[in-house]
Amino acid sequence: MTSVSERLLELKKKRNAIILAHNYQLPEVQDVADQVGDSLGLSRLAAKTEAEVILFCGVHFMAETAAILAPDKKVLLPDLNAGCPMANMVTPRQLREWRTAHPGAYVITYVNSSAAVKALSDICCTSANAVAVVQQAPEGRELLFVPDRNLGFYASQKSGRPLSLWNGFCPTHERMLPEMAVAAREKHPGAILLAHPECRPGLLAHADAVASTTGILDYCLQSNAKEFIIASEIGMLHPLRRENPDKVFYPLTEVADCPNMKLNTLEKILWALEDMEPEVTVPPDIARQAFQPIKRMLEL
Ligand code: SF4
Known part of the structure; x- marks a missing residue:
């Protein structure tokens, strides 16, 4: 019997689609993706891809950004309810x-x-x-x-x-408290504490370094340290462990789990490729205006 992953990879080829997954996606979703990364890195890839269909495994605003940067492509989001409360x-x-x-x-x-x-x-x-x-x-x-x-x-x-x-x-990052950093340091003395800047200032004050998701991945790849405490959404643990099999990663807390990011499942990805929906589109006038501030940032 063919597995869901095998069927969706077959269909992906047939549809000339690319699967992009955010670092916070479920591990099995990250594993079928062509590229895993942060929202902007993925949108930049979306703009460059030769594929006709972009299956964006992330939340709604990310699929919108991909649609703005790649207006000639069809952008699918496996679950339209995957929004971002922030x-x-x-x-x-x-x-x-x-x-x-x-x-x-x-x-x-x-x-x-x-x-x-x-x-x-x-x-x-x-x-x-x-x-x-x-x-x-x-x-x-x-x-x-x-x-x-x-x-x-x-x-x-x-x-x-x-x-x-x-x-x-961000309700997910807001759940991480300074006292959790104190407890994690006591439990794992010697581990490096890395925090995402969406965390509260009181928590950031305890971090050895503050970095974006890509920044955290780069830091851990380059560091000689062996143990890290990660104050970010727990999906991050999957790419960190995959890229650094010789290092140990502890989540600051298991409750930093974004339920919206986890709405995209393998089954929903398969259905999206079968039905070619749900599609995310941006009205042309909004897309034109939204493109300008994004372009200004990219030109920096
Ligand atoms: S972790 Fe979830 S709620 Fe927080 S910013 Fe990302 S998508 Fe939004």
């Missing part, structure tokens, strides 16, 4: 009102946001380049940062530039 914490209407209340302000928007919110922004950023984006923001203008207050706080501290922060956050 992205939903700021609506276009709220951002429009915030801008109106701060005339002349420059809006920096984390890529974890809807296309419609990006369309109202001056520049986008990722967790990897937020500090650089804030550093190069125009002088003499108020800087508004949406939606992640934790990433914004971190970027402000690192760049020394004051930011007005939207009160959004």
Whole structure:
């Protein structure tokens, strides 16, 4: 009997599709993907691929970004309910009102946001380049940062530039508490503690290094240390262990599990390839406007 993975790989070829999976996806989903990575890296690949269909195993805003950067491709998301609660914490209407209340302000928007919110922004950023984006923001203008207050706080501290922060956050990263870092250090003395900047500032203060998902992967690959405590979504443990079989990784806590990311399953990927849906599209006017702040970030 053919397994689900075998059937979907067969169908992938027939549909001329590429499977892109975020680092937070289920291990078995990462294992059938052509490429595993962070949201922006994957969207860049989506823009370059020769494939006609992009099956994006991640959350809705990521598939939207792929659709904006690859407008001639069909972008499928295995489960349309895979949204990002943080992205939903700021609506276009709220951002429009915030801008109106701060005339002349420059809006920096984390890529974890809807296309419609990006369309109202001056520049986008990722967790990897937020500090650089804030550093190069125009002088003499108020800087508004949406939606992640934790990433914004971190970027402000690192760049020394004051930011007005939207009160959004990632519920999964927010679950990680400073006392968990203290307990993990006691349990694994000598291990390096790496934290994602979506974590609370109180937790980041305990980290040896703060980095994006790709940054954490690079750090562990290059480090001579043998043990690491990872304060990020637990899906990260899979690529870390796969790439570093001689090193040991401990999640800061098992509860840092994003339920939205885990909605994409092998069966849903197979169904998406069979039915060629659910498709994620962005209205052309929004896509055109959202492309500009993404392009400005990519040009940095
Ligand atoms: S881990 Fe957080 S930021 Fe990422 S998709 Fe889940 S809720 Fe959104």
